[in-house]
Every structure is written in C-alpha cells, then in structure tokens.
Amino acid sequence: MTMIDIMLPYYGDVALMQAAVQSVRSQTEAGWRLTVVDDTANPGVPEWFESLADDRIRYFRNERNLGITGNFTRCLDLAEHELMSMLGADDLLLPNYVGTVLAAHREHPGVGMIQPGVDVIDEHGRPVKALADEVKKRLYAPKVTDRRVMGGEELAASLLRGNWLYFPSIAWRTEAIKSVGFRADLRTTQDLALELELIERGEQMLIESTVCFQYRRHLESVSSKMALDGDRFTEERELFLSTADRMKAKGWHRAERAARNHSSSRLHALTLLPTAVRGGQGDVVRALAKHAFGTN
Known part of the structure; x- marks a missing residue:
C-alpha cells in the first residue's frame, strides 16, 4: 500500500x-x-x-x-x-x-x-x-x-x-x-x-x-513580516531574474517573459508602498519601489 x-x-x-x-x-x-x-x-x-x-x-x-x-x-x-x-x-x-x-x-x-x-x-x-x-x-x-x-x-x-x-x-x-x-x-x-x-x-x-x-x-507569518521590511522582494527579484536567464537558455520564451515581468510580485510590492511611506521607512520604500517599478 x-x-x-x-x-x-x-x-x-x-x-x-x-x-x-x-x-x-x-x-x-x-x-x-x-x-x-x-x-x-x-x-x-x-x-x-x-x-x-x-x-x-x-x-x-x-x-x-x-x-x-x-x-x-x-x-x-x-x-x-x-x-x-x-x-x-x-x-x-x-x-x-x-x-x-x-x-x-x-x-x-x-x-x-x-x-x-x-x-x-x-x-x-x-x-x-x-x-x-x-x-x-x-x-x-x-x-x-x-x-x-x-x-x-x-x-x-x-x-x-x-x-x-x-x-x-x-x-x-x-x-x-x-x-x-x-x-x-x-x-x-x-x-x-x-x-x-x-x-x-x-x-x-x-x-x-x-x-x-x-x-x-x-499577519504574524514570517513572509508577512519580511514583506514589511522589503527583504522578501529583494529575494524575489533576484530569483525571477536568474530564472528568466534559465528559461531563455531552454527556449521557453513565454516563461522567460513571465519571469522578467513578474507582474503579480510587482503588484504585491506596489500595494505595500503606501504603508512604508506613511511609516517613514525610507529603506523599505526604496526596496519596494525597485521591485515594483524595476528602478532605484
């Protein structure tokens, strides 16, 4: 069995x-x-x-x-x-x-x-x-x-x-x-x-x-706490970009585009930006903005 x-x-x-x-x-x-x-x-x-x-x-x-x-x-x-x-x-x-x-x-x-x-x-x-x-x-x-x-x-x-x-x-x-x-x-x-x-x-x-x-x-989960200090999205960004390179090497171009865009992850970061701004968390704001908009 x-x-x-x-x-x-x-x-x-x-x-x-x-x-x-x-x-x-x-x-x-x-x-x-x-x-x-x-x-x-x-x-x-x-x-x-x-x-x-x-x-x-x-x-x-x-x-x-x-x-x-x-x-x-x-x-x-x-x-x-x-x-x-x-x-x-x-x-x-x-x-x-x-x-x-x-x-x-x-x-x-x-x-x-x-x-x-x-x-x-x-x-x-x-x-x-x-x-x-x-x-x-x-x-x-x-x-x-x-x-x-x-x-x-x-x-x-x-x-x-x-x-x-x-x-x-x-x-x-x-x-x-x-x-x-x-x-x-x-x-x-x-x-x-x-x-x-x-x-x-x-x-x-x-x-x-x-x-x-x-x-x-x-709200007490590890991932929720990490989201609020920006670490989660730094890790996600690095994973998506490295995955995009592997997808390209395999010829999986739809998957490569999805990895480079990582739209749902960007949207999640965007929803957290107002909270970080109101809290005066400059480092968090920068980390979230970089992930959401692909910019520093």
Whole structure:
C-alpha cells in the first residue's frame, strides 16, 4: 500500500501545532505517518507527544536551532515513503486529505507534485477571503473542475506570472523532491524555486479540485513580516531574474517573459508602498519601489 509521510517542521505556537497534529490523526483513511521535527525549546511539547501514545507519529527535537531551511532539510532527510507533504505547523488537514491525494496518486502515479483544493482560514480558524488568495484564484490559478495535469513551459509560465500554489498542501513524490532539496540561500522563495527546478527537470503537477486542506493566513507569518521590511522582494527579484536567464537558455520564451515581468510580485510590492511611506521607512520604500517599478 502506498504511504504518505506527513512531515511537520515545527517552530512557533504550541496550540496551533497541536491542532495541526490532531487534524492528521483525524484522517478517515489510513496510509499516513506523521513526523514532527521540533526546532523550538518550548516546554511540555515532548511530554505532550509522549502522552498521545500513537505509533503513527514520530517526534524529534533538534539539539540546536536549525532555522527554517535547516529544519525543512532535516524533514526531507527523514521522509521514507513514496509520497510526502510538508505540513505547516499552523495549517490543518481536512479529514479527506490523505484519501484525496492517495487516490490522485493512484490515477497519476508518475507526477512529481499533487496540488489539492485549499480553503483559507484566519488565525482563529474562520474562513477568510484575503486579497492575495482571491487574486491567486481569480487571475492566476488554472480553472480546474476535476483533475488536470500540467508541466513544462505551460506550468512554469503560469507560476511565474503568479504563484497560485499552496506549498504546505502539496503532496510530493519523495524521490523527486529529494533530488532537488532546499536552497540554503533562500528564505521566503524556497517553494517557488523548488517547484521551478522540478518543472525544468521534467516533473509534472496534478491539480486536484477536491478541497481537503485549510491554509492559515495571518499577519504574524514570517513572509508577512519580511514583506514589511522589503527583504522578501529583494529575494524575489533576484530569483525571477536568474530564472528568466534559465528559461531563455531552454527556449521557453513565454516563461522567460513571465519571469522578467513578474507582474503579480510587482503588484504585491506596489500595494505595500503606501504603508512604508506613511511609516517613514525610507529603506523599505526604496526596496519596494525597485521591485515594483524595476528602478532605484
């Protein structure tokens, strides 16, 4: 039987992490194993996992803090089954997640990535329609009513126009994601860099319309904090421009144009400019303007 390793790199709120763990335990279909890699020193956490007495769950606490990329890499090293996912410690699986991705895998066993349907919730677990998610859904994500396989330049160009994926919800063919790994020089664009590398290597993505994942969006996320100091967009700009050069070398000219334009990323920076101006954050204003307008 095909198994999925659900990897949970943990750093942050204890209660949200515990809710994520319980959402895994509530799956209606077997075929999963949960591995938690704890990059915190929060008291009581090892004891809580011990109290679960659930042999489907492995718990590891890092001897020293590895940081986001280091903890992601350790999770990757610990994955052993044919499929894996990298669950966010504040996200939730709906009870049908494992059944949905395993059924999709059985129908398309060769794909490297499975993107299932996602609902977005706020920090209190309530459904929310954030602007970023509505733009993803309405402008950039392909319209899929059942299942659709995408790959090659079509998928690369689509993601470079606007990254409509939800990284923590994706089920990966473990062999494929391990062949690429996570770049140590990136912080907030790890997901897009990984996805593009896999596409360039010939991997395909199955888009599954069944909703089985809840992605939590709140202002305390690392990416939100980085956006406000401009670091996120400096990293994004460098990734897009280097990707454009690779797309050009492959003869993927639509993808090259999408990378050089990176329109959705520019628009995001533009929406943050008024806040930075009002706050008198000169360095942030300059970083956002450079990204939004391609100028100093």
